[in-house]
Amino acid sequence: MDFSVKSGSPEKQRSACLVAGIFEPRRFSSIAEQLDQISEGYISALLRRGELEGKVGQTLLLHHVPNVLSERILLIGCGKERELDERKYKQVIYQTINTLNNTGSMEAVCFLTELHVKRRNTYWKVRLAVETAKDSLYTFDELKSNKKVRRRPLRKIVFNLSTRRELTSGERAIQHGLAIATGIKAAKDLANMPPNICNSAYLASQARLLANSYSQNTTTMVLGEKDMKELGMNAYLAVGEGSTNESLMSVITYKGNPDPEAQPIVLVGKGLTFDSGGISLKSSDNMNEMKYDMCGAATVYGVMCVALALNLPLNIVGVLACCENMVDGRSLRPGDILTTLSGQTVEVLNTDAEGRLVLCDTLTYVERFNPEIVIDIATLTGACIIALGHHFTGLMSNHNQLSHELSSAAEQAGDRAWHLPLVDEFQEQLESHFADMTNLGGRPGGAITAGCFLSRFARQYNWAHLDIAGTAWNSGKTQGATGRPVAMLSQFLLNRSVFSSDESINK
Structure with a gap:
């Protein structure tokens, strides 16, 4: 799988899927808030109907959201905002990768690295996301005669960072995480x-x-x-x-x-x-x-x-x-x-x-x-x-x-x-x-x-x-x-x- 970093606003992203966090109870992350504004309240209307509470690991996959260039938006529950620690962050990344891989999204732009995680900086968030992504997709099938082959596996993740100043650190995090x-x-x-x-x-x-x-x-x-x-x-x-x-x-x-x-x-x-x-x-x-x-x-x-x-x-x-x-x-x-x-x-x-x-x-x-x-x-x-x-x-x-x-x-x-x-x-x-x-x-x-x-x-x-x-x-x-x-x-x-x-x- 390929990993990269970039810095850009969500309305300009054209991808198979955008990934944004939702906190409990039904609270938007800053990126989810922007996506809701772009879609003229489409996302908030869904949340008001109880489609997603925001508990850790909950997911809601949306297709063809109004005014959004990307094909899909994956909303992922992150729990209570003040309680997002490294363990919950890893659970969120793990669930995100598996959902993307199981739903045919071959590439995605992930905004989860912009979330605030207790005592952790951007380098750590990107590196752990890379390590967790690779671990979640690991299989040992070398000795199986019939190997399962996914028709549309996840192949590319772009981590969006808040500022361009963080790109160098993010690139080094990917290098370390992949190694x-x-x-x-x-x-x-x-x-x-x-x-x-x-x-x-x-x-x-x-x-x-x-x-x-x-x-x-x-x-x-x-x-x-x-x-x-x-x-x-x-x-x-x-x-x-x-x-x-x-x-x-x-x-x-x-x-x-x-x-x-x-x-x-x-x-x-x-x-x-x-x-x-x-x-x-x-x-x-x-x-x-x-x-x-x-x-x-x-x-x-x-x-x-x-x-x-x-x-x-x-x-x-x-x-x-x-x-x-x-x-x-x-x-x-x-x-x-x-x-x-x-x-x-x-x-x-x-x-x-x-x-x-x-x-x-x-x-x-x-x-x-x-x-x-x-x-x-x-x-x-x-x-x-x-x-x-x-x-x-x-x-x-x-x-x-x-x-x-x-x-x-x-x-x-x-x-x-x-x-x-x-x-x-x-x-x-x-x-x-x-x-x-x-x-x-x-x-x-x-x-x-x-x-x-x-x-x-x-x-x-x-x-x-x-x-x-x-x-x-x-x-x-x-x-x-x-x-x-x-x-x-x-x-x-x-x-x-x-x-x-x-x-x-x-x-």
Whole structure:
């Protein structure tokens, strides 16, 4: 779909459809007021008859409105004017795009970016509209033999801005929004792919293809089981012992900083392409969703797509830590003690607490990059879902400034996270009779003890952990990957890049 910005009055617009907001109860936005005046009260007469109240997401599609050059006008309910926040704005955009796409409007001029949204500027409104539009039209039908093809799909959206001074900011918002939407789509496509196709080798091939597309300053290196064994990554290897698919770690290195020796930002993604639980076998209910246990790796891949597309002036290393946790005669057992790459030993209490075993060796491995910061992303614990539901990503860190940066980026991008404490009281739950630590801290504070476990392998740098178990995918009727937290991490990288103040996502 094509996106653009312009500045013009509604009476001069000739398009398949104009989009304007109506507030509750039956209150006109400024653009809707102008359209009503142009049509000599045609719209207000309809509202007086109760055609549209203005509740969030309500729609009224009008054809051949008197004195209006465009073929249609779509009125969209925006709720109460003073209560229009980012969540309601996103709902409005989502409903708008779906209505346009389902009613044969192949192009539209959208005036919703002129609405006042609490604490948000024009850049944010345009960018979120682009991201939401792309997300609302997303489908994963690559493996369907009969694909649905719309006869007249929505192909072009023009966002109308109040003044010409905002056009530059709006154009940059579209550039950023399209890049982030592309990264989200890439992450969703990988995560939605079935595990018989999307294994470690498949992810490694995608990492190589990405580097080849940007060969000038991007490379990919893939470590196999032989390499990891020589290094001593015994915890990582133990998780994949029961699988016939080789464990592979893909390292994507991007050098966008003018100083090639600048310390990199390292992103580590958990990539369990399928997690049976191992000998500590999961229940069969919804086990098909365990293909999503590689959403951390998919996130890293998606964020790297964004960084490369925008040519961000940063050095970034993206690590896809991939393997498969299956049941076999060679599988990891409860009671096993593993010597990690760091030299610390871990007593395995539960083979379904496997992600932290993969990550602990990976977090030690990335010390060789002399990182400025390290962020790991993982569908790590069901306990995080109990704590935060499916709305917030769990955030833990050993560095207050990094935690603040990520929290701020999450708020800016509308991809929310919540900071959880890493304190010594939780560390005590990892004590072992036979090794340096166990891989399980018990049910109380399970998300935090998992973070505490990882923190023991991240003492050499500033580090943050994002637990996305509750936010990486949806179940039920809307089953599928969400692409979170690509938007949050992309905003974090944008904040660390050099852009002028008018392109900030906040007012």
